[in-house]
Amino acid sequence: MQLDIGRALKSPGVEFEFALEEARAPEPWHGDELVFERPISLSGVYAAAGESILLRGEVRTTVSAPCADCLEPAVLPVSARVDEVFTREEDPDDPDRFTYEGHVLHLDDLVLGAILLEMPMRLLCRPDCKGLCPICGANLNHTQCACQKEMPSKQPFAALASLLNQDEEV
Template sequence: MLEKMMVLGDPVEFTDIAVNGTYLSSEERIVVNGEVTAEVISQCARCLKPVKNPIKAELDALFAREPDPEDPDRYIYEASQVDLTEAVKDALVLALPLRYLCKEDCKGLCPKCGMDLNTGSCTCQEGDDERNPFAALRSIVYDNEEV
């Protein structure tokens, strides 16, 4: 099992990880090819509720006994055992989407009071917020000039 981690500023946890594949070995290296499946638990990018989705990733990893500065993607192994943990983690993280949504039409949170807009509407007024330091920029008018 992989530990909970932060990916692009969001908490991510992988559960029910399964690896299916093949390996080829020689005296100095082992090549592992296959597929990793898991459940990923993250949060909705709009309302921050927990989201659980299946994920599938390709696993293509080269393990060697010695590091190689020319090949930074190489994993190191010692003795007769190969630990796939780092290779599996890297494959899963690379397969993650940029963001998750709890549902396609998620309304998110009110930017003023933080209420979940999926459960109802809030009493905040639309319009300029005096605390918004960028509110004054709305009054700038451009006459289609190059800026």
């Protein structure tokens, strides 16, 4: 994703609106774990201030990734704010600062970084995902496996109580 900032460089201090949309969705990311369901769009304003370019806007796309509990695809619409300063020269005190050459801003790193920041630590396919059975691995959203019936009783003191009763009888 690129933005031609020639107009802003000729008119410092003037804000220009822009709207960019990629023609197609990016390739999957992180070993195919993060899939882009839609192309990325970015819109906002930019302006030149001296040798710097100020850019403010909103990134939008839709991604999917394996649900943290059941591993089926969990779809997440993403909308992320970006507010960034691009400088012509690299800043030795701030190596993370974005730079530009000529009259073009390269926005891929900014946009992808903003999307990653919006990803939750645990992405779920739905808020009440039931996950996988820890015993047989069945997806409990779709099926009720037999394992649950064999789980321990919810009355752990029942067995103890019957033991005490036996003691009394002796």
